[in-house]
Amino acid sequence: MDVSRLRQQFPSLGQVQGGRPVVFFDNPGGTQVPQMVIDAVSGYLLHDNANHDGAFATSRRSDAMLDEAHRALADMLGAASPDEIVFGANMTTLTFALSRALGRWLRAGDEIVVTHLDHDANIAPWLLLARDVGATVRWVDFDVEDCTLRMADLAACLSPRTRIVACGYASNAVGTVNDVETVTRMAHQVGALVFVDAVQYAPHGPLDVQALGCDFLACSAYKFFGPHVGVLYGRRDQLEWLEAYKVRPAPDDLPGKFETGTLNHEGIAGTLAAVEYLAQVEPRGATRRQRLLAGMAAIQEYERGLCARLIEGLKAVPGLRIYGITDPARLDRRVPTVSFRLADLHPRRVAEALGERGIFVWDGNFYALAVTRRLGLEASGGLVRVGLVHYNTADEVDRLLEELHRLSGRGG
Numbered sequence: 001m002d003v004s005r006l007r008q009q010f011p012s013l014g015q016v017q018g019g020r021p022v023v024f025f026d027n028p029g030g031t032q033v034p035q036m037v038i039d040a041v042s043g044y045l046l047h048d049n050a051n052h053d054g055a056f057a058t059s060r061r062s063d064a065m066l067d068e069a070h071r072a073l074a075d076m077l078g079a080a081s082p083d084e085i086v087f088g089a090n091m092t093t094l095t096f097a098l099s100r101a102l103g104r105w106l107r108a109g110d111e112i113v114v115t116h117l118d119h120d121a122n123i124a125p126w127l128l129l130a131r132d133v134g135a136t137v138r139w140v141d142f143d144v145e146d147c148t149l150r151m152a153d154l155a156a157c158l159s160p161r162t163r164i165v166a167c168g169y170a171s172n173a174v175g176t177v178n179d180v181e182t183v184t185r186m187a188h189q190v191g192a193l194v195f196v197d198a199v200q201y202a203p204h205g206p207l208d209v210q211a212l213g214c215d216f217l218a219c220s221a222y223k224f225f226g227p228h229v230g231v232l233y234g235r236r237d238q239l240e241w242l243e244a245y246k247v248r249p250a251p252d253d254l255p256g257k258f259e260t261g262t263l264n265h266e267g268i269a270g271t272l273a274a275v276e277y278l279a280q281v282e283p284r285g286a287t288r289r290q291r292l293l294a295g296m297a298a299i300q301e302y303e304r305g306l307c308a309r310l311i312e313g314l315k316a317v318p319g320l321r322i323y324g325i326t327d328p329a330r331l332d333r334r335v336p337t338v339s340f341r342l343a344d345l346h347p348r349r350v351a352e353a354l355g356e357r358g359i360f361v362w363d364g365n366f367y368a369l370a371v372t373r374r375l376g377l378e379a380s381g382g383l384v385r386v387g388l389v390h391y392n393t394a395d396e397v398d399r400l401l402e403e404l405h406r407l408s409g410r411g412g
Contacts (some may be wrong), residue, residue, distance in 0.1 A: 108134030226274030
């Protein structure tokens, strides 16, 4: 993978602070975008800006773009049909909307399973749904030593009363990749539906919802090099029987019945361009789906090497503790999102010090409140999070390590 060629497509990577290029390690909170995404957003607003289903040229071009965007996301996620793709404001809003629709099906005494490893966007909607219908919430724990989900806990939580299992594909706090295929199989054995939060996984590896077998999966385009748009996949049979909360003139067919109101058309144009960007990372294959699989596999391989370099370097920083998988032989079970604490320094102080040196990282709980609470870190500021993507480089990793050594008080 020619990282230099790909970096040249991201104008924001050329920003300079203090005479040096800035380093974007804040990627789990939102990635930078390539020029083709910028051009798609501005091009839509310049030439095709119109509402849906008009009897004139700009509306027809806009509708054609929306149709193509549904096809593109179906290709990216491995969906059986573009009708299984729903666009919305963001993953959180889509999850709340879906939980409201599912609430009509639940009854008092039913059970919903969530995990302590998830972002709150895949916990709070289900907690509130349980509260409203009188359902019981079952919590799956994780191992604090390596931050991996305890599958025995999941098995113990499942019962004939389980109706929904909500699970993240990858943790946005500690990087763990969950065995979603096994989670889905276990949940389906008791007749439960499975909702997967793939926001953190989507920029890092190939997705195949049909192979996973999940009923629903959500992600956000601004985490995979696009604008602020949310995407929901739902199996056709599930989306068809669910009753959507919508205005009366809205269509009853898919995906329109779940795409409430006027969509963010320019954002969806940019999302389409983001998928096209990923399809040209490693442009091998006759179809867009094949090119996407090749591109995401190349990204995954490159990032694993970069992540290994980061983790080994962090291990050498005095007073630094990494949370999550650090075994080089198990890096296929994590994405390159790495969180840590440095000695007695508050995470915000570390983030500020790095930011002053042009290295952008996140600190806090990243809305993964259940994780920082379980680790006993919420009251003391949470974690420092470094998130790599494919436009990051070994030189940037080394620069971060140098600064962390300096902050530890024992570096150059």
